[in-house]
Every structure is written in C-alpha cells, then in structure tokens.
Amino acid sequence: MPAGASAYDFYLQVQQLDPGNTQAAAGIQILVMQLVERARDALRQRSFGEVNSLLNRADEIAPGNPLSKEVRDQLQREQTRARQDVTLDGPGAQTVTLPVKELGARSDTMVEMLNAIAQRIREHQLRVVIVARSDAEGRWIYSQLRQAVPGYRVRGDIKLGNPPRLLLQKNP
CATH class of the missing domain: 3.30.1330 (60s Ribosomal Protein L30; Chain: A;)
Incomplete structure (x- = not known):
C-alpha cells in the first residue's frame, strides 16, 4: 500500500527490468512471509476473515506459495474445529x-x-x-x-x- 508505490510494486518493476534479479525475488518472498506471519497471528486470535484476507493477498503476490498453503490448511482445520466447538456463550x-x-x-x-x-x-x-x-x-x-x-x-x-x-x- 498504496497501489503503485508499495514495496511490492517496486520489486515488480525491478523484475520487469531484470527478470533474474534475486534481490527483487527475495524481497517479494519477505513480503509474503510477513503476510503469512500476520495471518498466523490472526489465526491465533481466531479472526478467520482477516486470515483469509491476508492469505489472499499473499497468494496474489506469490501464487502457490507453500507457506500460504500451510496456513490456509490450518485455517480450514480451525474453522472446522470452531464449528464443532460449543462454548458457554x-x-x-x-x-x-x-x-x-x-x-x-x-x-x-x-x-x-x-x-x-x-x-x-x-x-x-x-x-x-x-x-x-x-x-x-x-x-x-x-x-x-x-x-x-x-x-x-x-x-x-x-x-x-x-x-x-x-x-x-x-x-x-
């Protein structure tokens, strides 16, 4: 954020100019790792909507990322558990x-x-x-x-x- 002036946009510009640039690829991976970590924090708080939103953004940046998939699998397990859980109120x-x-x-x-x-x-x-x-x-x-x-x-x-x-x- 903001669109067009984010770190991700700059990394994409670098990759367009130099497709093999490892620093740009590493920067994108760091962004994905940050989003996934925020998603894990949201999952611990059982903020399922926020988890989904963060993982969707991570998937847009790096489709098929294994970190994102791992947390998405955890999310599905937690959502299933939440449906089965019955709490006091x-x-x-x-x-x-x-x-x-x-x-x-x-x-x-x-x-x-x-x-x-x-x-x-x-x-x-x-x-x-x-x-x-x-x-x-x-x-x-x-x-x-x-x-x-x-x-x-x-x-x-x-x-x-x-x-x-x-x-x-x-x-x-």
Whole structure:
C-alpha cells in the first residue's frame, strides 16, 4: 500500500527490468512471509476473515506459495474445529436454526429433529437457550427435548425472538 508505490510494486518493476534479479525475488518472498506471519497471528486470535484476507493477498503476490498453503490448511482445520466447538456463550455458541414451517405445524420431522438434538444435549451435557416466537412455542420445544431423553434434566432457558433457533452451550 498504496497501489503503485508499495514495496511490492517496486520489486515488480525491478523484475520487469531484470527478470533474474534475486534481490527483487527475495524481497517479494519477505513480503509474503510477513503476510503469512500476520495471518498466523490472526489465526491465533481466531479472526478467520482477516486470515483469509491476508492469505489472499499473499497468494496474489506469490501464487502457490507453500507457506500460504500451510496456513490456509490450518485455517480450514480451525474453522472446522470452531464449528464443532460449543462454548458457554457469545458468538461461539452453536446455533441450530429451526425450520419455521415445520415448527409451526409441530410436524413429525420437527419432533425427530428435536429428538436428535436432545440426544446430543445429553451426550455432551449441553445447556440450551430456546429462542421462540412465543412462550407456548418455547414450552413445546422444551417439552419435546425433555421427552426425548427420559430421566435426564435438560438445562436451559426460553427467550422470545425470531427466527426460532436453539443455542447449544457447554455447561459451566
């Protein structure tokens, strides 16, 4: 940055004048290494969007760079892990959207879905926040979860909101 007056632009100009210039190639590699290092720092902070942005810039400068590929692979693993992680609260809570039409009809499909979720709640000892459009809807969802796991106390809260969904969280 800025475009046309960055170190990268100057290295490119040198390479155009002297295609075999090793200092220009080394300078570009240093820029890529700096971007990849910044991407690693962002990955440690779980700033996945920033990681992607930095790696995209590194790929523009040096397509196929193995350092960039290594961090991109780590990013994919961390994103997968983040989707599987269930945290106590906040943006890391796992959200399960409930289909409005099925929920409104209290269909067999909805009951089956809630049964499967209840099994997961019991297996991982999760807490659930039920976000429902009405108190009655929230109580129905809770009753379905409770009936699916007899003898297990489903812990959670009901909150009014839209769209209807379940937030699955680790018990403290």
